[in-house]
Amino acid sequence: MSRCSGLMLAALSLTAVAVESTLPVRADTGDSTRVANAKQYAHRGGVRQKGVYILKELDLRPGDVVVDIGAGDGWWVERMAKLVGEKGTVHAAEVSKKLVEAMQKKFAKVPQIKPYLCKPDSPGLPDNSCDMAFFSQTYHHLDLNSHVDYLRLLRKILKPTGRLCIIEKYPDISTKNRAHGTPLSRLVKEAEEAGWIPVRCEMIAGTYHYIAVFVQKDMFPPER
Ligand SMILES: C[S@@+](CC[C@H](N)C(=O)[O-])C[C@H]1O[C@@H](n2cnc3c(N)ncnc32)[C@H](O)[C@@H]1O
Numbered sequence: 093m094s095r096c097s098g099l100m101l102a103a104l105s106l107t108a109v110a111v112e113s114t115l116p117v118r119a120d121t122g123d124s125t126r127v128a129n130a131k132q133y134a135h136r137g138g139v140r141q142k143g144v145y146i147l148k149e150l151d152l153r154p155g156d157v158v159v160d161i162g163a164g165d166g167w168w169v170e171r172m173a174k175l176v177g178e179k180g181t182v183h184a185a186e187v188s189k190k191l192v193e194a195m196q197k198k199f200a201k202v203p204q205i206k207p208y209l210c211k212p213d214s215p216g217l218p219d220n221s222c223d224m225a226f227f228s229q230t231y232h233h234l235d236l237n238s239h240v241d242y243l244r245l246l247r248k249i250l251k252p253t254g255r256l257c258i259i260e261k262y263p264d265i266s267t268k269n270r271a272h273g274t275p276l277s278r279l280v281k282e283a284e285e286a287g288w289i290p291v292r293c294e295m296i297a298g299t300y301h302y303i304a305v306f307v308q309k310d311m312f313p314p315e316r
Pocket of ligand 1: 138161162163164165167185186187205210211212213227229230233234235
């Protein structure tokens with residue numbers, strides 16, 4: 093077993109009992125982990141080339157309220173806005189004033205997109221107001237010493253049924269800019285400490301990245 097798959101399995105096995113059945117580990121092949129061909133993981137590009145697949149995984153619905161933390165140039169925000177529709181909202185949280193202003197200009201005619209300047213330690217939204225918190229390649233930018241606090245804060249901002257979705261580079265398979273990523277095992281540990289349970293963790297085939305989706309621990313009733 094490779095170190096990469098070993099790490100992933102170790103992280104996933106920590107929570108397998110809590111989610112009753114084994115966690116699905118998917119890689120663009122439906123529910124199967126079978127490697128469809130020898131090149132499945134070979135062609136490595138950025139996550140945007142897998143945007144359609146990732147957005148399908150998020151399963152956003154009309155009326156949903158999402159916060160994209162570290163929205164950057166608004167690439168994901170623009171696509172999410174189409175899925176949540178005019179009755180939904182996509183909060184585009186950024187610490188860069190320049191990027192906020194650029195998004196405000198770019199999305200001036202898309203009322204459901206709300207770009208705003210946030211503090212580095214909080215997206216600053218009201219409690220119980222969001223269906224999803226989304227990070228694409230931003231989690232590693234948060235202050236390393238306050239990851240757990242940040243994720244705890246998100247539990248308040250999200251509705252009880254809200255999901256936390258994190259896309260990060262998997263450092264062990266990356267050969268450059270490894271610091272721009274987070275080991276999945278560390279992310280799962282931090283999220284669990286903050287009261288989140290992973291319901292799906294998968295490598296995004298053709299990239300150096302994984303997507304991890306969490307729900308609140310309270311969603312799991314006590315075992316009888
Ligand atoms: C690598 S970029 C990713 C941009 C975008 N999410 C994407 O995937 O294309 C990271 C972004 O996170 C922003 N950022 C860094 N720390 C942040 C924080 N604590 N809260 C919100 N945004 C942050 C940066 O300004 C930058 O735009």
